């Protein structure tokens with residue numbers, strides 16, 4: 001059938017960032033590549049695989065990083081984020097594939113000669129050195145004149161808002177301050193790329209939010225490319241220019257935060273990025289999908305009778321009076337969450353998560369109202385929801401994400 005342009009467009013959007021194997025084979029090492037936006041790629045990985053013993057931790061990883069962008073690797077624990085960063089940093093060698101930096105083969109270059117620095121998952125500061133000595137360490141090794149070292153250290157401490165802390169011992173700092181010292185130490189050499197592995201993971205929520213804003217500002221001010229690792233989807237969406245969603249060593253989607261949120265490529269991405277109702281559907285014809293034995297308008301085209309996954313975000317559902325053309329059900333729980341109410345509605349043997357500022361009490365009979373734009377159609381994948389209410393229960397919205405799929 002010819003009318004599946006929308007779905008094809010989705011695939012293309014995803015591929016905009018994902019180099020095809022064909023192209024990569026012809027990519028000349030020694031040539032700095034750019035994409036149709038005209039921005040150059042500082043780093044390219046093509047077909048990178050890495051196993052530890054029997055476990056394949058990176059599966060055919062192919063992506064590029066644009067100069068000066070804030071790119072985030074996002075995925076659940078154990079999906080291979082740190083390993084990917086360690087390959088970039090030179091602390092692991094891949095089993096196969098290529099990694100280029102400004103068009104040159106990066107793999108033979110030892111870590112300390114690469115023009116990138118790492119802020120590790122744990123602070124890794126030198127406890128016997130004070131704050132200024134920690135930051136100065138890399139410059140001392142390079143044997144720069146003391147005057148220059150002093151002025152660059154004080155610039156960096158000012159950048160991370162630790163003016164006056166130079167003589168402090170490391171064990172007299174808070175977690176957030178230690179993290180700033182680690183960032184200052186990594187930035188003082190002005191690397192072209194900074195690799196950050198869950199740098200805010202140990203901080204409390206308030207401190208993390210503040211540091212997110214500060215890091216983003218620093219990245220803009222310095223014009224340094226940031227490759228950031230997190231398993232926190234909100235952090236990824238807030239800070240990044242581009243996000244790469246990974247699961248079990250494989251890339252699931254690459255895109256701008258807004259595209260990843262609005263047009264998840266499969267049920268894994270939809271579930272990992274924000275809370276979602278993911279249900280089985282069947283296409284009837286263009287722009288019409290069957291959900292729970294009723295037809296609903298949508299903005300997608302797929303093959304006639306194709307089984308699909310349908311995503312409807314909790315904030316896109318309005319609870320209205322029951323009606324024949326709606327899915328009707330009963331509110332089984334309503335919890336105040338600060339800005340909105342979180343309500344669970346049982347309708348057509350499924351539990352629907354609804355976020356709304358309008359409160360509907362437990363036991364209310366309601367209709368679920370959503371517009372064509374709120375109905376996102378995805379192709380079936382290994383991450384598709386299982387059928388039936390009992391299965392739905394086991395894959396509840398609160399569950400550990402990513403663990404409940406076939």
Ligand SMILES: Nc1ncnc2c1ncn2[C@@H]1O[C@H](COP(=O)(O)OP(=O)(O)OP(=O)(O)O)[C@@H](O)[C@H]1O
Pocket residue numbers: 052055057075076077078079080081082083084231
């Ligand atoms: N040196 C190693 N030897 C053996 N297995 C390893 C090694 N390093 C990592 N692994 C395994 O590889 C997998 C991916 O690890 P990795 O550290 O890249 O995950 P991650 O996405 O960073 O997870 P987290 O969010 O928990 O930090 C895990 O199963 C891990 O146990």
Ligand SMILES: [Mg+2]
Pocket residue numbers: 081082083121197
């Ligand atoms: Mg990690």
